[in-house]
Amino acid sequence: xxxxxxxxxxxxxxxxxxxxxxxRTTGVVHAVDDVSxxxxxxxxLSIVGESGCGKSTTGRSILKLIPMKSGKIIFMNxxxxxxxxxxxxxxxxxxxxxxxxxxxxxxxxxxxGSAIAEPLKRHKLFSGKDLKDKVNELLVRVGLLPENANRYxxxxxxxxxxxxxxxxxLGPKPALIVADEAVSAxxxxxxxxxxxxxxxxxxEFEISFLFISHDMAVVERISHKVAVMYLGRIVEIxxxxxxxxxxxxxxxxxxxxxxxVADPNVARKSxxxxxxxxxxxxxxVGYSTPPVKMEEVEMGHFVSLN
Amino acid sequence: MENLLEANxxxxxxxxxxxxxxxxxxxxxxxxxxxxxxxxGESGSGKSVSAMSLMRLNEITNGYIASGSIKFSLSKNExxxxxxxxxxxxxxxxxxxxxxxxxxxxxxxxxxxxxxKQISESIELHQKLNKEDAKKKTVEMLNLVRxxxxxxxxxxxxxxxxxxxxxxxxxxxxxxCRPKLLIADEPTTAxxxxxxxxxxxxINNLQNQLGMxxxxxxxxxxxxxxxxxxxxVMLNGKIVEEGLPKQIFHNPxxxxxxxxxxxxxxxxxxxxxxxxxxxxxx
Numbered sequence: 247x248x249x250x251x252x253x254x255x256x257x258x259x260x261x262x263x264x265x266x267x268x269x270r271t272t273g274v275v276h277a278v279d280d281v282s283x284x285x286x287x288x289x290x291l292s293i294v295g296e297s298g299c300g301k302s303t304t305g306r307s308i309l310k311l312i313p314m315k316s317g318k319i320i321f322m323n324x325x326x327x328x329x330x331x332x333x334x335x336x337x338x339x340x341x342x343x344x345x346x347x348x349x350x351x352x353x354x355x356x357x358x359g360s361a362i363a364e365p366l367k368r369h370k371l372f373s374g375k376d377l378k379d380k381v382n383e384l385l386v387r388v389g390l391l392p393e394n395a396n397r398y399x400x401x402x403x404x405x406x407x408x409x410x411x412x413x414x415x416l417g418p419k420p421a422l423i424v425a426d427e428a429v430s431a432x433x434x435x436x437x438x439x440x441x442x443x444x445x446x447x448x449x450e451f452e453i454s455f456l457f458i459s460h461d462m463a464v465v466e467r468i469s470h471k472v473a474v475m476y477l478g479r480i481v482e483i484x485x486x487x488x489x490x491x492x493x494x495x496x497x498x499x500x501x502x503x504x505x506x507v508a509d510p511n512v513a514r515k516s517x518x519x520x521x522x523x524x525x526x527x528x529x530x531v532g533y534s535t536p537p538v539k540m541e542e543v544e545m546g547h548f549v550s551l552n
Numbered sequence: 553m554e555n556l557l558e559a560n561x562x563x564x565x566x567x568x569x570x571x572x573x574x575x576x577x578x579x580x581x582x583x584x585x586x587x588x589x590x591x592x593g594e595s596g597s598g599k600s601v602s603a604m605s606l607m608r609l610n611e612i613t614n615g616y617i618a619s620g621s622i623k624f625s626l627s628k629n630e631x632x633x634x635x636x637x638x639x640x641x642x643x644x645x646x647x648x649x650x651x652x653x654x655x656x657x658x659x660x661x662x663x664x665x666x667x668x669k670q671i672s673e674s675i676e677l678h679q680k681l682n683k684e685d686a687k688k689k690t691v692e693m694l695n696l697v698r699x700x701x702x703x704x705x706x707x708x709x710x711x712x713x714x715x716x717x718x719x720x721x722x723x724x725x726x727x728x729c730r731p732k733l734l735i736a737d738e739p740t741t742a743x744x745x746x747x748x749x750x751x752x753x754x755i756n757n758l759q760n761q762l763g764m765x766x767x768x769x770x771x772x773x774x775x776x777x778x779x780x781x782x783x784x785v786m787l788n789g790k791i792v793e794e795g796l797p798k799q800i801f802h803n804p805x806x807x808x809x810x811x812x813x814x815x816x817x818x819x820x821x822x823x824x825x826x827x828x829x830x831x832x833x834x
Binding site for chain 2: 446503
């Protein structure tokens with residue numbers, strides 16, 4: 247069985263900006279502008295970047311939650327763009343998502359047991375007593391008591407809700423989980439627990455994570471590979487060691503330098519003469535971004551030239 | 553009083569259907585002139601409520617100071633207790649002696665007033681200047697926080713600015729009356745990391761120039777390491793530990809502080825390690 251789980255080739259996702267009562271398109275947001283990468287089994291690839299860089303849109307495009315403009319997504323050896331909607335539904339068992347806000351990603355009117363059971367019922371994986379047992383098993387696996395199954399989301403803390411979301415994503419036994427800023431809204435001690443849980447689950451179930459985050463320090467901890475995004479493109483991609491110890495793109499360096507170091511011996515108070523803002527990803531209608539040109543800095547480590 | 557501020561046995565409570573919530577439960581701390589004190593804790597620790605109590609702002613959210621004193625040094629010979637001071641005395645302190653910046657610059661700025669007007673209003677009120685002089689001072693402040701073309705930007709509304717720029721406007725407003733104490737409640741949490749870095753540097757530079765003390769509230773230990781002269785750790789309304797940054801980070805005394813420090817991912821800590829690593833859980 248091939249080790250390659252997901253291959254994204256030249257992914258482009260744009261959003262039209264419409265104005266006026268006739269809905270004329272006046273501009274195009276180049277959210278994702280020619281993104282390519284490979285993710286192997288039981289591997290964590292982090293996509294890191296600041297707000298508006300296109301990392302969330304990339305994750306959603308891969309899961310086909312947002313239609314892409316062009317490109318290829320090859321998941322478990324299938325080209326997902328050629329799948330019918332029924333076939334895609336079957337495929338979705340293998341790809342699940344956890345979101346940033348554990349408060350809004352759970353239906354407040356469903357018990358957490360029902361929430362976790364939902365994807366299992368939808369994909370007809372379990373029913374009856376087996377379903378109940380499976381839900382309890384999942385709750386225990388994420389560190390919650392099975393008795394909690396009948397309680398509602400508002401009765402839990404943020405960290406607990408994120409565990410519930412993980413249990414829900416884990417149920418269908420996915421090969422891929424897209425975690426979109428899944429720990430950003432959590433307190434730091436809870437964040438550490440959730441990250442440890444995700445790493446345990448990766449070891450146990452060989453799950454691959456597409457970990458979308460703005461937090462370089464967390465990314466350094468959890469990733470095998472890292473892709474740095476800026477204005478819809480990957481500007482640098484490589485193993486975690488390569489990108490963190492040999493950052494080769496100016497933006498990666500800028501990002502790394504900006505992260506406050508949690509060590510008073512190392513911490514430096516910088517000069518603060520900079521005052522720059524991130525440029526807008528909005529381009530005029532018809533503008534065509536030139537294809538990405540990458541240079542291989544060392545084996546497996548690529549840097550964008552444009 | 554040799555310190556700028558001394559809080560003694562301070563408690564802030566909220567009444568609720570489930571009884572009294574002791575958001576802040578008998579804390580004591582001091583802030584020295586010109587120092588940066590970091591107040592760190594996770595959600596629900598009571599750090600924001602403590603900060604708001606220094607200007608008696610808790611009443612807005614139905615909180616009340618249940619006990620304690622907050623002694624503030626107005627001058628060499630004059631000290632007041634913010635807990636008991638009358639309303640007109642409090643007005644003189646708010647914005648003038650003690651000033652505050654918040655996490656969400658979007659909701660802290662009045663959307664229907666130009667940013668220039670918002671700043672000069674505050675200056676007119678506290679420094680008794682006429683409109684023209686207040687406007688001049690406002691432009692000076694906008695320059696100080698490095699907003700380009702300040703005379704032009706004076707007439708702009710908050711929605712014309714990005715998050716980072718709005719935070720600069722907030723800082724300009726907060727510092728326009730040269731307060732002795734700036735309370736910064738998670739001022740960079742909502743900002744991208746590169747913008748955060750610029751804002752932190754700006755705050756540092758302004759402190760060097762203007763000499764004010766800063767009470768910096770954050771949950772981010774990286775920021776604490778970068779800005780703090782001293783650190784206070786809060787948990788469930790109480791102060792758990794207090795000390796210099798080096799002590800807190802390298803030699804934490806308390807159980808909770810140890811757990812906190814352990815849970816923080818320190819960038820650069822994975823050098824040379826091939827595989828991802830779990831956090832060491834206490």
